[in-house]
Amino acid sequence: MALIKTQCVEPIAEEAREAPRDCAGLISRLAASDPTARRWAARDLVDCPEAAAALVERLKQEVDVSVREVILTTLTSLGDPIAIAGLVDCLRSEDTALRNEAIEAMQQLPDAVAPVMHGLLADPDPDLRIFAVNILESLCHPQVETWLIEVIDQDPHVNVCGAAVDLLGEVGTRNARASLQRLKARFANEPYIRFAADLALGRLHEN
Amino acid sequence: MSPTFASPPIWHLGDFMKTDPEQGTIRISAEDFQKFREFFYRKTGIQFDASKRYFVDKRLVERVEATGTGSFRGYFTMLRFQASGEELQALTNLMTVNETYFFREEYQFRCLVDSLLPEIVERKKNRRPIRIWAIPSSSGEEPYSIAIYLLEHWAGIHEWDVEIIASDIDTRILAQARQGLYSLRSIQHLPSHTLQRYFKRQSGGYQICDDLRQSVEFTRVNLSERADTRGYRDFDVIFCRNLLIYFDDVSRKTATETFYDALRPGGFVCLGHSESMSRSSSLYKVRKFPEAIVYQRPLEAA
Amino acid sequence: MKRILIVDDAATVRLYHREILETADFMVDEAMNGIEALEKALQTGFDLFLVDINMPKLDGYGFLRELRGQDLPQAPAIMISTEAQTNDERRAYAAGANLYLIKPVKPERLLAQVRMLLGELHP
Ligand SMILES: C[S@@+](CC[C@H](N)C(=O)[O-])C[C@H]1O[C@@H](n2cnc3c(N)ncnc32)[C@H](O)[C@@H]1O
DSSP states (O other): OOEEOOSOOOOHHHHHHSOOOOHHHHHHHTTOSSHHHHHHHHHHGGGOGGGHHHHHHHHHHOOOHHHHHHHHHHHHHHOOHHHHHHHHHHHTOSOHHHHHHHHHHHHTOHHHHHHHHHHHHTOSOHHHHHHHHHHHTTOOOTTHHHHHHHHHHHOOOHHHHHHHHHHHHHHOBGGGHHHHHHHHHHTTTOHHHHHHHHHHHHHOBOO | OOOBOOOOOOOOTTOOOOOOOOOTTOOOOHHHHHHHHHHHHHHHOOBOOGGGHHHHHHHHHHHHHHHTOOSHHHHHHHHHHOSSOHHHHHHHHHHSOOOOOTTTTHHHHHHIIIIIHHHHHHHOOSOOOEEEEESSOTTTHHHHHHHHHHHHHOGGGGTOOEEEEEEESOHHHHHHHHHTEEOHHHHTTSOHHHHHHHEEEETTEEEEOHHHHHHEEEEEOOTTOHHHHTTOOOEEEEEEOSSGGGSOHHHHHHHHHHHHHHEEEEEEEEEOTTOOGGGTOSSSEEEEOSSOEEEEOOOOOO | OOEEEEEOSOHHHHHHHHHHHHHTTOEEEEESSHHHHHHHHHHSOOSEEEEESOOSSSOHHHHHHHHHTSSSOOOOEEEEESSOOHHHHHHHHHHTOSEEEESSOOHHHHHHHHHHHTTSSOO
C-alpha cells in the first residue's frame, strides 16, 4: 500500500461538453429523495432564469440545510423580482436560520433589493424592519446612508434605530450629523443609543 | 507579520493611539483605523489590534495612493461600496503574507496523521483509497508536504492506498509544481534526513524525487467553475489554505458548497491559519482536535 | 479575572457591552457569529457567554445548542433578543440559555445579571 496516482478524476472536459440538462428536468429533480441530487439540481438551475418560482417553492419545504444553502445561492445569482419576493417571504419565517440566510442573500442584490427597501423599512413589524436594516449592512448601494438616516429620524422602535446607528458609524457622512443628534435627544434615557450615536458621530466622514 | 485570530486588544473608547504615523499628506486618524478594523474583521475574520496600527496604516496609505482615491474617506467608500469586491481583494493580499514553503503550518499535517486519518480509517467500511484534495496547489509545496508527511509520520500508509490530487487555476504554476524544483528558502524548514530522502540536489536548487512527483496528480481547476469541479467527489480530506480569504462573499459560499459535495460524509476541510468557516458557511461541524480546528461535513443522519 | 465572550454581529453592540464589562474588570473577547463563537469557545475557556439571537451563518440558538453538546466545562449564557416575544424566550431556554434579556440592556442591569450568574452576587 502506498501513495497512488488517482484513476478516478472523471473526464471533466467531456462532462462540460454534454448538452445542458433541460430546465424542466432539473426542476423536477428538486423534489428527488436524495439530497445530493436536489443540491445538484438547485446548483444547475442557475442556468435557468425561469426557475426562481420553483426554487422559492422548494425552499419553503426543504428540510436539508445543505440543499437550502444551495437554493439560496442560486436565487442570489438569479436575483430577479420573483427571487426577491421569495426571499422577503423568508424574512417573515419563524426559522431564524432561514431568515438570516435570506438576509445574506439579499445583501448581494443591491439593484433588485433597492425598489423594495422602502416598503421593508416601513413594515409594521419592528423585527422585519431590523432585518431590513441588517440587509443594508453589506449592501453596495448609493442610497444606504439615506435609508439609514430616514430610519433614525422616523422609526419609533429603539432597536431598529440601534441597528441603523451601528451602520452609520461605518457609512455615515456629515449628512447624518443632525439626525444622529436628534436621535440622541429622542432616546435620552437609553444609554445604548447615546453610546452608539456618539460613536457614530466620532466616525463620520467629514473632511 | 501574519494576521491571526489573536484575542482582540483591550482598548477603550477615547483612548485610541494618539500618535500620528508620519505619512505624507494622507492621514489615517484613530477613528478611521477603528472603523477600518471593524469592517475588515467582519469581511475577512482577520483582527488587527492596536499594536498593528502602523502596519495597517502604511498599507492603507499605499492603497489610497494606488487607487487615486485621495483620502481615507474616499478609499473606504470605494472599499465598502465596490460591487466587484476587487479592491478588498487587493487589500487583503497586501495585509496577509503569501508565501508557501514546505511544512508551512505543520500542525495541520500533524492533525491529519494523528487525528483525522485515524478517524477516517476507523469509519471506513471498504478498502477504497483514501482521497486527499489540495486546492490551490500553488507551486506544489503543500501537496508534496502532505505526501512526505504521510510517508514519514503515518504508519497507516502501509495498509492503505492514498491518492493526492492537487489543483490550481494557473497552468504555469501547475507546470512548476509538476517539475518540483525548489529554492533553498522553500525547503529550509525540512529536517535534513527528509531533504536527503525525498529531494535531489540540482543546480537551480532542490528537486522532488521522481517517486513523489509521480504520486501527486496535478490538475487545472477553477474552484468557482461548476463544470471544473463537478467530477471531484469522494474526498476524505480537502486542504484549502489561503484562497477563500481572497474570495468575495458569494464565491466563498459557493466554494464551500462545492467542497460539501466533493467530500464523503464525515470528510474534513482544513483552511489556512487566518481563515475561518465562520465567514463562509454553516454547513460544517466545527471540530476541535489537539492540533487544530477542522471543519467536518456531517455524517449522514442514521 | 473572569472571561466573557460577547457574541453579536453588530460591532457597536459588542463595543457597548465590552465597555460595560471591562469597566467592571471582566476580561472580554468577541465573536461576530455563532461559528466564530464556537471556534473560540473550543479554544479557550469562558466563564460566561453573552449571546445575540439573529446572526449570520449560525444564530444564537444554533450556537448554544452546539456549545451545550460539546464535551467542555459548561458556562452560563445570557441570550439577548430585540423583541419581547415570549416565543423567543422559550426557545432561548430550550437551546441552553440561563437567562434571557431584551435589548438594549442598561449597564447596571447587565452587570447585576452577569454577577448573579457568576455567583458573585445573590439576587
Ligand atoms: C494564495 S495562493 C495559496 C497557496 C498555498 N495554499 C498557500 O497557503 O500558500 C493562491 C493560489 O490560488 C490559486 N487560485 C486563485 N484563484 C483560484 C481559483 N478560482 N481556483 C483555483 N485556484 C485558484 C492561484 O493560482 C495561486 O496559486
